Every structure is written in structure tokens, then in C-alpha cells.
Amino acid sequence: MIAIVKDSATPEQLSHFVRWIEDRGFKTNVSKGENETIVGIIGDTTQIDPFLLESMDIIDQVRRVSEPFKKANRKFHPEDTVVDCGHGVLVGGGNFQVIAGPCSVEGKGLIDIARAVKRSGATMLRGGAYKPRTSPYSYQGMGEKGLDILLEASAELDMPVVTEVMDPRDVQLFLDKGIDVMQIGARNAQNFPLLREVGKTRTPVLLKRGMSETIDELLMGAEYIMSEGNPNVILCERGIRTFETRTRNTFDVNAIPVVHHLSHLPIIGDPSHSTGYTRYVRPAAYAATAAGADGLEIEVHDNPSQAWSDGAQALTPAQFDDAMRRIRVIREAICQDLDEGGVEA
Template sequence: MSSVGQLSSEPRPYKLVSRVFHPEDSIIRVGAVEFGGPRIVVIAGPCAVESRTQVLQSAACVRETGVSVLRGGAYKPRTSPYSFQGLGREGLKILDEARQQLGLMVVTEAVDHESLELVAEWADMVQIGARNMQNFSLLKAVGSTKKPILLKRGLAATIDEWLMAAEYIAAHGNPNIVLCERGIRTYEGKTRNTLDLSAIPVVKQLSHLPIIVDPSHATGHWSWVAPMARAGVAAGADGLIIEVHPNPQEALSDGSQSLTLVHFRELVESLRPVTHAIGRQL
């Protein structure tokens, strides 16, 4: 019986993450790093923690370019059970060493309750990966930690489902959430996924949470990462997460989409005019 007018003014099913109830942008702090402020935050590092040398080399390079957040998976949810599954606790210690040596913040993924306990203890920000976006029991668990959460969009999740996943975390007591668009599954097979750039303005309108873009997993190929990184920033993303590897050909996971240290430096330089043009800073 409701009129069209009533329908359009109906509140969204999510409340805590909705802009309707919180009109101003949220700033999510990870140490001194601010997601959602005037600065574009670049997170970079290898897909997986493979060795101490590989992480420290990558960390030193990203630090040099002004990056303040290091990524690297210690627990890897892999499509195949026969692929490298990550170094686990040992990987977390390597990330911690890079953090201490270089003053970097660390974001790494928790894949289940067991890894969450360790990740929450060792890392500065906990990533919930695309495959776990609707793992509601894990969402409730990260909701009861006080750690900032990086919530990736599921590979076949709508924007409403994604924001509802964020609502789970917020409803369980943790409002420190950064969203990450990492591409969705479409009929296009040339790219690993299809980067949904339009999700950026849509999310910005619906929610006060910061949103960053992962052009590495979205495209699946290193040579397409930089153009989509620039596009993401131009479209209003608050940051980027980029896979880099000292020797991508020997990477144990996602080598084809990882930038060399040289290409990563070039990418960061090429972002400067874009950030400047939209009135933000790197």
C-alpha cells in the first residue's frame, strides 16, 4: 500500500554504517595513518609472506616511496588446497619484524577464529578477505575486537550485501571499518575480475565508511594495475592496496599481478598528478 515516495524514503536495512544516520565521513585510524581524510593511503606488499628476506626487501622499498602500511598474507585462503597456504604464525613474526625495523603499520588477513586471535595480537589492522565476507561468525568475532578492519567485497556480493557485512562488524561493537573494492565476477575473462569503479561513488553516497581499491586482484595482471589504481583514486577512493614482490616470477602466489619494486615506485609517482587534480594528497 505504500506510495513510491514512501518506498524511496524507506531507511536502508543497515543503520550504523549508513550515511543517513551519520552524515559526515568517518576517519578510521591505524596508528598515525588516517583512512577517509584528505590523504590517499597506499597499502603495499607481497600477496603472501614467503620469507624474511622477501618481506624485508619489499617493506624497505614501499617505505622509501612514502608508504606507511605494509600488506602480506600469513594465512592464505587459496582456491586450490594444493597451493601454498601461508607461513602462519611464523609469517606474523616476520611482518612484525618489518614493522619494528621500518615503523610500518601492518595489515594481514584472518581466515578463521584461530588465526584471528593471533592476527589481532600481532597486526595493526585485520583483513577479512573476499571469500569470508559473509562468514557471519567471523564478522561477529572481528566485531568484538577493537582492531581496525579491512573488509573486502565478496567476489559475487552486491553493494547492499557488502554494507550489511560491515553492519555485522559495527553491530558487534567495532565501528573501525575500511571497505575494499577488489573486483567482482562477471562474464569477462580477460581480467581476473571486473573492477567495479562505480561502487566507489555508490558506497560514498550510502555509507560514511572509507573505501579503498585493490587493482591487483581486480585485474590479475601487473600491467593493468597502475591505470586502474589511478582510475580508483580519480573516482574518489580513499586509498589503494597493491601487491608488490621483489621477484614476481618466483612468487608463491599472485605473481602475475604483482608489481616489481621499480614498477611500484613508478606507480606511486604517477598517482601524484591525479591526487593533486582532485584536491587530495598522497
């Protein structure tokens, strides 16, 4: 349930109303936008008489929300969320960012890749220090040493680092190291203890869609994180498993506008994992950009044939540079079209 507050309400009246609701055992979420203030009421709201609320001086109207996700719901928070990833990099609300780097950290060569992607326009650096692999015999990552290499590159280039956390017991290590964005991969998208643990922090979380998740399940994963107090969630469409075998996954580009309609959270596209083949990565990246994604996550390696993991889907620095040039053109066309139509970019 949401209660829309009248413009004439004073801060003291709003605070009194929130206390009145919480004293009855409900949780609240107050969203102050440019045009209106909304109080989200979370709990078994069948016990609340909406006519009673609407009779209060400060309440304009009351609406019931049927979706199970509340904090991630745009009805509770009409304004786009903008996530501060550090180093002056913002995601959402018209801020478009590209995360690039190798699938896994393989050593000091990461810094050369990081320099290349930054020259091409990437604003965030990715690389896996801990790798969830289908086979227990596949390369599992460098662990803590890999985190240190990422942070070394981050310090030199002034770029936020995005890297995957797999175990709730490792969250504190990521915090101690100062990792800018903790990524939750597709295999852990419904690892609820992990979602709750990162939710207890204020560190931005990049939550990838699970391999067979619906859009609502993705948003419920975000709800787990936000319910623990962390509002800094970035969603990621990375392809879902279907009957199609010509690509690694099926890139659900529809999810980008659907999520924007349902949620205030930013959503980025991952054309690397969704397609699984270098030849398809760039077209999928362009499609995600045109669909209104708030950013992209693209795997880049200076020698893909020698990559320790997922070399088949990595772009070379030259291919990435070409992709970035075209992405900028698409972004310019989209933003110009939106501005002319009177719609916020």
C-alpha cells in the same frame, strides 16, 4: 529511523532522550557532527510514532531509513569516518593511504620489499601469513611465523601491518600479536561468525567485497562488524566476478562513489586482485584514485616470476615507484578541483 537533534539541546536532554528510546527496547547510535547531532534508532521502528518524537522539545525532525544497513549508513553518520590504523596512519576523511607488499609472506625477503615500498611512498605494509586458496594444494602461507616477520618489518619501518585473518579462532592470536589491521578477504566476506568475531574487537578491519557481492551486501557485511561494537571498518573494492574472462575480475570503479554516497565508511581500491595482470594494475589504480578512493592496496614483489602466490599481478618495486609518482599527480589534481568547487576532499 533517525532523529535530528536541535542545536539548543543540552547534553543532559540528549542523554535523557537516548535512555527513553533504549528503555523501549531499541538500540541507538549517536553521531555528533560539526553541524548537527543525529540519534539513529535501530529496531522495529514501525512501533514508534514519528510525530510523537517531533513533539519533543529537543527533536528537530525525524526521518525513516529504508536501507537495511544502519550503522554503516551515511544518514545515521553524516561525517566521514576516519580509521586510525596505528603508527600515525589515518584512512578516510581526506586521508589517502597506500598499502603495499607481497601477496604472501615468503620469509625475511619481505623486509627488503617493505623498505622499497616505503621509499616510494607506501604508508602501510601488506602480506598474507594465512592464505585462502582455491586449491587445497596451493601454498597456504607461513602462519604464525609469517605474522612475526610482518611485525619485524613493521617495527623497523614504523608502518602498520595489514594481513588476512581466516578463522574466528585466530582472531585472538592476531590481537595478542598486535596486528594493526585485520583483513577479511573476498572468500570470507559473508563468513558471518568471522565478521562478528572481529566486530568484538576495536582493531581496524579491512573488509573486501565478495566475488559476487552487491554493494548493499558489502555494506551489510560491514554492518555485522559494527553491530558488535567495532566502528573501525575500511571497505575495499577488489573486483567482482562477471562473464568477462580477459581479466581476473571486473573492477567496479563505480562502487567507490556509490559507497561514498551511501556510507560514511572509507573505501579503498585493490587493482591487483581486480585485474589479475601486472599490465593492468597501474591503470586500474589511477582510475580508483580519480574516482575518489580513500586509498589503494597494491601487490609488490621484487621478483614476481618467483613469487609463491599471485606473481602474475604483482608490480616490481620500480613499477610501483612509477605508479606512486602518477598517483600523487592524480591526487593533487582531484583535491585542487574539489577545493575550488567548494566540496570537501
